[in-house]
Amino acid sequence: MFTAKIKVTLRKTILDPQGKTVEHSLKSLGYDNISGTRIGKYVEMKIDAKSKEEANKIAEESCKRLLSNPVMEDYEFEII
Amino acid sequence: MFTAKIKVTLRKTILDPQGKTVEHSLKSLGYDNISGTRIGKYVEMKIDAKSKEEANKIAEESCKRLLSNPVMEDYEFEII
Structure with a gap:
């Protein structure tokens, strides 16, 4: 289980x-x-992923598809 | 000049x-x-302070007095 802080x-x-x-x-x-x-x-x-890479991918996609507006906003995150 | 990330x-x-x-x-x-x-x-x-301690104090007070609701919210910050 990983935690994404976005x-x-x-x-x-x-x-x-x-x-x-x-x-x-x-x-x-x-x-x-x-x-x-x-x-x-x-x-x-919290992301229930098998590896940090997988958690990273899920967080990245969540940011792109839902959490941010790509025209007006930037995002950054860390996975711990 | 310091930056507070709250x-x-x-x-x-x-x-x-x-x-x-x-x-x-x-x-x-x-x-x-x-x-x-x-x-x-x-x-x-951005905080224009003479020392990191002073910037820290200003950020702490800003959180307490304005940025957070002490009943419902927690805050954390870093000064860089």
């Missing part, structure tokens, strides 16, 4: 209004030295 | 309907060997 983030060229809002709120709490805030999704799932 | 996840005892839905969708795509899917938030931000 991060899905907006591509750098895409505006992130949610991130801007969070950053603005942090500034109003007094944290002036924060910039470039970006918000994404974090997905954790 | 994961905010629902506590294990809290039901995660969004995770269940994603898992159900993955199953209908043919991935039967996936379980325990949990969805959280991923936040990345």
Whole structure:
């Protein structure tokens, strides 16, 4: 049994209004030295695979086919 | 300049309907060997701090005060 830890983030060229809002709120709490805030999704799932390679393939396909929007988002994951 | 990579996840005892839905969708795509899917938030931000300790403190406070709901969510982060 493996665990996949997946991060899905907006591509750098895409505006992130949610991130801007969070950053603005942090500034109003007094944290002036924060910039470039970006918000994404974090997905954790257990994969019952025979090998790490198989788990890797399943995670990769899940990201491509369901978890990310290939036009606007990037993903990265680790299998442990 | 440091980068904080923050994961905010629902506590294990809290039901995660969004995770269940994603898992159900993955199953209908043919991935039967996936379980325990949990969805959280991923936040990345740049912190202009003098030391790693200071960046650490700012990230910790941001999580506590704004990014997570302490009743329902856990957070973890790394500073690089």
